[in-house]
Amino acid sequence: MTCCGLHSAIPFGDQSAMGPQRALFLLLGLLLLGLLRPARLVAGDGEGWWYATSVAEDIVAAGQTVEFSQVPLVTCAAYAGHSSWAQLFCHRDGLCVLSEQAVVRDNSTGSGDLMPCWTKHPPSSCFPPFEDAGEAGCFYLPESKMTWFAGRDHCKSLGADLAVPTDFGAFRTYATNANLPQDVWLGIYDQEWLNGSRVARALWARGDPDGPPQDCGRKYNSVIADARCSETWYFLCEIK
Structure with a gap:
């Protein structure tokens, strides 16, 4: 999978400082994510909802992106939750991609294979730059x-x-x-x-x-x- 270029190193905060309660919270969210689709996942600081979707590769790759290889889903979600700019994160076959693209749930436009992703924006939400x-x-x-x-x-x-x-x-x-x-x-x-x-x-x-x-x-x-x-x-x- 080579859809998304690595643009720059993005600091996500001190991941080692994640306490056991936060890690458990993320794990519970991921368990729900695996059982229900579309589902909602709480990641990062525990205050934001992430909505499951499928997004075409070219949309994921547009704008600022950063990739991580051989990363489990729970770690990918934590990276997204600690990012100040990521609006979308995708995970497939160990590849974690964070993207600044602000897409709504159930967005399947674009070209290329669809990636399993999670977005900050629920359907019909009005978010910047809108x-x-x-x-x-x-x-x-x-x-x-x-x-x-x-x-x-x-x-x-x-x-x-x-x-x-x-x-x-x-x-x-x-x-x-x-x-x-x-x-x-x-x-x-x-x-x-x-x-x-x-x-x-x-x-x-x-x-x-x-x-x-x-x-x-x-x-x-x-x-x-x-x-x-x-x-x-x-x-x-x-x-x-």
């Missing part, structure tokens, strides 16, 4: 511009997808307050939201939708406009 926008949703606007499909892949690598606001009025308020760019890709393809519902006619800009080849939708000021999916705009990710 911002809780109340009724509007939980959003993150990356700083780069991409095509619609590339932007969607990037959102999926974070355990999210292109934004599909359930309350567009609340979304308009959020977009104004957050000072979103004029043009931002949303989760609209072929005049439908990614959840399968049709985009309401009242939301479209005057003259839109035009239809093929302008098959992808974006926020355009306070309304929606379609465009060629190959165009590059900012894009908005959302965790459901």
Whole structure:
């Protein structure tokens, strides 16, 4: 397994100082982990929950990672619990990988084999860099511009997808307050939201939708406009 590069040595604190009560606590958590899946594991300082998931290798490898070879699962969990930056840890065949990737549970997007992992974030949690926008949703606007499909892949690598606001009025308020760019890709393809519902006619800009080849939708000021999916705009990710 060579999916993840060793970037730097990360201090995890004095592992020898782990007392017998903490070690027992970790062991009990791991026993539960082996019996129940998805399960929750308490690691490190005993204050944080880790949620079982399966994550594609390329997502695990993205960003800052550190590897340990021939490490038992209980030790891998302890390393993750003592790390100040790890959002995810994975363990397979003695390989322990800590990653800064903040993914939610049951995230199976990406490519490559799935690894058994544990994440700090339960389903539907709104965590940095995502911002809780109340009724509007939980959003993150990356700083780069991409095509619609590339932007969607990037959102999926974070355990999210292109934004599909359930309350567009609340979304308009959020977009104004957050000072979103004029043009931002949303989760609209072929005049439908990614959840399968049709985009309401009242939301479209005057003259839109035009239809093929302008098959992808974006926020355009306070309304929606379609465009060629190959165009590059900012894009908005959302965790459901």
